[in-house]
Structures are given as C-alpha cells and as structure tokens.
Amino acid sequence: MPYMLASDKYTDAYEVCRQLTAEYSKTFYFASLLFPPAKRRAIWAIYAWCRRTDELVDDLSSTADLSVLDRWQERVSKIFAGRAEDAYDQALVDTVRNFPLEIEPFLDMVEGMRMDVRQDRYESWEELHLYCYRVAGTVGLMSCAVMGLAEDSPEARRRAVALGVAKQLTNILRDVGEDARRGRIYLPLEDLRRFGYDESDLFAYVVDERWANLMEFQIARAESFYREAERGIAYLIPDARWPVWASLILYRRILAKLRANGYQNFLQRAYVPRAEKFLLLPVAWAKAAQP
Numbered sequence: 001m002p003y004m005l006a007s008d009k010y011t012d013a014y015e016v017c018r019q020l021t022a023e024y025s026k027t028f029y030f031a032s033l034l035f036p037p038a039k040r041r042a043i044w045a046i047y048a049w050c051r052r053t054d055e056l057v058d059d060l061s062s063t064a065d066l067s068v069l070d071r072w073q074e075r076v077s078k079i080f081a082g083r084a085e086d087a088y089d090q091a092l093v094d095t096v097r098n099f100p101l102e103i104e105p106f107l108d109m110v111e112g113m114r115m116d117v118r119q120d121r122y123e124s125w126e127e128l129h130l131y132c133y134r135v136a137g138t139v140g141l142m143s144c145a146v147m148g149l150a151e152d153s154p155e156a157r158r159r160a161v162a163l164g165v166a167k168q169l170t171n172i173l174r175d176v177g178e179d180a181r182r183g184r185i186y187l188p189l190e191d192l193r194r195f196g197y198d199e200s201d202l203f204a205y206v207v208d209e210r211w212a213n214l215m216e217f218q219i220a221r222a223e224s225f226y227r228e229a230e231r232g233i234a235y236l237i238p239d240a241r242w243p244v245w246a247s248l249i250l251y252r253r254i255l256a257k258l259r260a261n262g263y264q265n266f267l268q269r270a271y272v273p274r275a276e277k278f279l280l281l282p283v284a285w286a287k288a289a290q291p
C-alpha cells in the first residue's frame with residue numbers, strides 16, 4: 001500500500017466539516033481562514049461538533065426526553081477513545097489525536113444544552129454565567145488547545161473562557177426578540193427587577209428608559225469580559241492572535257450597533273455590515289502585531 005499521510009485519510013471528513021462551517025457561520029468560517037491549514041481544519045471539526053450539539057436541542061421542548069443528550073455525551077467519549085460513527089466524528093477523532101484537547105469542555109457544553117432544555121429563565125447573573133460558560137466559555141477552552149498557548153496557565157484559560165462568555169452575552173443581547181418569541185428570557189431576572197422592568201414589558205417589546213438602562217448594564221458587563229479576554233490574547237502563539245483579535249473586535253462591534261439602534265433589539269437584529277468587517281481586519285492585525 002502506498003504511503004499515506006494521516007491527514008489524507010481524513011480529507012473528506014474535514015471537507016464536510018468545512019462545508020457545515022461555511023454554511024452556518026460566515027464569520028467563524030472567515031476567521032478560520034486566517035489560520036494555517038492544520039489548525040483551520042481542526043477548527044472546522046470542532047465547529048461542526050459544537051453546531052450539531054446546539055442543533056440537537058433546538059427542536060427539543062422542555063418536556064423532551066433528555067436521553068438524546070446522554071447518548072451524545074457517550075458518543076463524544078467514544079470519539080475521544082478513537083471511535084467514529086460518521087464523517088464529522090472522524091474529523092474530530094483526528095483532531096483529538098493531533099491537538100491536546102480535553103474532554104471536559106465537550107461534556108460541559110452538553111450540560112449547557114441540558115440546562116437550556118430544562119429552563120427558560122435565569123434568576124441571577126451567577127446562574128446565567130454558568131450557562132454562558134457551558135455553551136460558549138467551553139469553546140474558548142477547545143479553541144486554545146488547537147490554536148496553541150505559548151504557555152498554558154490558569155490565567156490564560158480564564159481569559160479564553162471570558163471571550164466565550166462575552167460573545168454569548170453579546171449574542172443574548174442581539175437575539176432578545178427572537179428568544180422572547182420562543183418564550184425565553186436569557187437576561188437575569190434580578191437585573192430586570194433592578195431596573196423596574198418586568199417580563200410583561202419584555203413580551204410587549206417595550207423600549208423605554210428602563211430598557212435602555214438595563215441594556216447599558218448588560219453591555220457594560222459584556223465589555224468587562226471583552227477587556228478580560230483582550231489581555232489573554234498575548235498568551236496565544238503568534239499565528240492565532242490575528243484571527244482571535246478579529247473575532248473579538250467583530251463580535252464586540254455588535255454591542256455598538258445595538259446602542260446605535262437605540263436598543264431596538266426586539267424586531268431588529270444588530271449586525272456588522274460586510275464592508276465594515278473588512279475595514280476592521282487591519283485594526284485586528286495591528287493589535288496582534290503589538291509586542
């Protein structure tokens with residue numbers, strides 16, 4: 001048999017992951033292209049697994065049989081043991097072999113999905129923060145293993161998690177209306193009370209001073225996590241810094257758009273136009289080049 005590079009065997013498997021990433025997220029796909037090829041493919045494999053995990057619960061009601069998530073956790077354990085059920089798994093098996101990934105963030109993300117099915121309200125920031133860690137902070141930990149830390153440390157990991165939390169909170173603020181139409185509130189209820197705004201206001205899409213203040217409070221919280229994450233990027237090895245700065249700056253920009261929209265996030269989706277995204281790339285490059 002002719003000599004075959006390990007990676008050749010997985011070309012088709014990575015290709016389905018690439019296609020899924022490109023189809024679902026222009027932004028992540030675009031950011032992935034800024035990485036060298038081996039890391040890029042690993043990011044597609046992880047993205048595909050995360051996306052499929054997220055999709056798993058999209059159609060589950062709160063009374064659903066959660067055993068589907070038990071089976072998904074067993075399946076990821078098999079992937080870590082080198083066994084694959086389909087092409088997406090195969091790519092992840094190869095990625096797990098090539099990069100120092102740990103299973104905990106994967107299992108924690110499934111826990112986050114379980115949390116999402118079980119509850120549609122979050123009483124406190126502490127509770128919502130746990131949810132944000134599980135569904136997004138975990139992506140920061142997975143990403144670090146692939147991107148590479150110049151020096152692994154609890155601080156670097158904490159800052160990687162912070163970027164996931166910042167992005168998830170941004171996502172929550174952007175998608176408030178969409179979530180309300182699904183009967184869900186991902187803002188801490190204690191914060192609603194703090195600003196004298198209640199659930200009935202939210203379901204009636206009331207945008208007033210109370211809502212503006214509540215949004216500003218959440219934006220400030222997200223900003224504090226972005227600042228924590230910014231100081232973590234220097235821990236990454238140099239070839240990962242530009243894409244991560246790009247993803248941080250582009251996602252953070254959604255907060256500015258939300259403000260510019262007058263906090264009208266019930267029927268409007270804050271987004272960064274394509275041309276603006278391109279203009280921000282050199283900004284990210286310059287940040288990454290700073291010593």
Ligand SMILES: CC(C)=CCC/C(C)=C/CC/C(C)=C/CC/C(C)=C/[C@@H]1[C@@H](COP(=O)(O)OP(=O)(O)O)[C@]1(C)CC/C=C(\C)CC/C=C(\C)CCC=C(C)C
Nearest residue numbers: 025031047050051136139140143160163164167168232247
């Ligand atoms: C930069 C880069 C290419 C990162 C990795 C991409 C990756 C593997 C993403 C997986 C995302 C995913 C499908 C997660 C499932 C749960 C979920 C939906 C989480 C939300 C993501 C985006 O949601 P959505 O698809 O709705 O977004 P858009 O519609 O495209 O706007 C989340 C908001 C979580 C995203 C979290 C991260 C990408 C983690 C970021 C942290 C790092 C890259 C660590 C950097 C390291 C240091 C030390 C700072």
Ligand SMILES: [Mn+2]
Nearest residue numbers: 171172174175
């Ligand atoms: Mn969302």
